[in-house]
Amino acid sequence: MKPDEFEQRLSRQPLRKIPGAWRAEILAVARAASAPCHASRVTRHNWFGTFNQQLATIFWPHPKAWAGLAAVWIFILAVNVSLREPVPRRAEKSAPPSPEMVVELRQQQLLLAELIGPRETRAADRPRIFKPKPRGGRAEILAA
Amino acid sequence: MPGSQQIERLYDAHAAALFAFLLNLTRAETDTRDLLQEIFVKLAREPKLLAGVRAERAFLIRLAHNAAIDLMRRHGTRERTKNDFAAEIISPFTPASDPDEQVFRDELAAALGELPAEQRAVVHLKLWSGRTFEEIAAALDIPPNTAASRYRYALDKLRGRLRPLYEEIK
Numbered sequence: 001m002k003p004d005e006f007e008q009r010l011s012r013q014p015l016r017k018i019p020g021a022w023r024a025e026i027l028a029v030a031r032a033a034s035a036p037c038h039a040s041r042v043t044r045h046n047w048f049g050t051f052n053q054q055l056a057t058i059f060w061p062h063p064k065a066w067a068g069l070a071a072v073w074i075f076i077l078a079v080n081v082s083l084r085e086p087v088p089r090r091a092e093k094s095a096p097p098s099p100e101m102v103v104e105l106r107q108q109q110l111l112l113a114e115l116i117g118p119r120e121t122r123a124a125d126r127p128r129i130f131k132p133k134p135r136g137g138r139a140e141i142l143a144a
Numbered sequence: 145m146p147g148s149q150q151i152e153r154l155y156d157a158h159a160a161a162l163f164a165f166l167l168n169l170t171r172a173e174t175d176t177r178d179l180l181q182e183i184f185v186k187l188a189r190e191p192k193l194l195a196g197v198r199a200e201r202a203f204l205i206r207l208a209h210n211a212a213i214d215l216m217r218r219h220g221t222r223e224r225t226k227n228d229f230a231a232e233i234i235s236p237f238t239p240a241s242d243p244d245e246q247v248f249r250d251e252l253a254a255a256l257g258e259l260p261a262e263q264r265a266v267v268h269l270k271l272w273s274g275r276t277f278e279e280i281a282a283a284l285d286i287p288p289n290t291a292a293s294r295y296r297y298a299l300d301k302l303r304g305r306l307r308p309l310y311e312e313i314k
Contacts, residue, residue: 018163034188
């Protein structure tokens with residue numbers, strides 16, 4: 001494909017030159033970076049840089065959407081934690097009651113038993129005895 | 145230090161071309177400087193990067209392009225590329241003494257700024273680096289047909305935008 005006049009005109013436009021002062025600065029930084037004493041730091045930096053790049057690849061084209069999603073999850077977790085009822089504490093282990101206290105408790109138990117009287121079984125607790133009734137109830141009515 | 149000499153040689157051979165390419169992509173001198181430094185630091189740290197590379201320039205252009213795209217992503221400049229670059233005055237061209245020529249260069253710089261970065265990269269490599277579509281494709285890691293079509297689209301836009309001015313000062 002031959003360039004037309006317009007393309008030729010564009011390609012004739014001279015580009016800006018690189019500032020001369022940059023050479024010394026950039027080469028100095030490059031030399032410092034290649035020095036062996038920086039090797040471990042460089043490795044760590046590279047590893048971190050790669051990790052960052054991977055993260056950026058994952059989260060890029062919609063970083064705000066990901067951030068929003070993360071914020072929503074954090075909000076949900078915060079609400080969940082704040083509304084949770086306090087976990088009932090297990091009965092804390094306490095020292096065994098003293099003998100005096102045991103005696104007193106027994107006395108109170110006896111006193112209570114005397115006040116209440118002999119224990120009766122409630123009607124609901126009694127065993128029900130099934131007594132079959134004559135089936136002739138209807139016949140009696142008829143006879144009367 | 146042999147590594148140091150190698151870096152100096154690479155700088156002298158390629159830094160000017162990389163500067164122009166990066167400046168056209170980023171449209172910011174500070175970003176261009178950072179990227180250029182990043183590339184040469186990388187080359188200094190990993191001298192084996194260029195081992196076995198036949199076309200140094202193409203390899204470095206690819207490094208530069210990837211670094212520039214990463215930077216734009218980090219800065220979130222996709223929208224900026226479309227909207228704001230045109231408004232920026234940073235031109236990749238040298239100032240002209242002829243006022244008509246200066247107007248044309250300014251308009252060209254603004255029109256280039258309106259192109260998507262992918263198209264701008266292809267246009268730059270074709271027009272100002274004299275690369276073939278195969279070389280551009282290899283440097284940017286895209287198929288040659290894609291490189292050619294990006295160039296055509298970009299050139300149509302530039303032509304449409306600059307035609308009145310071009311006809312006037314031709």
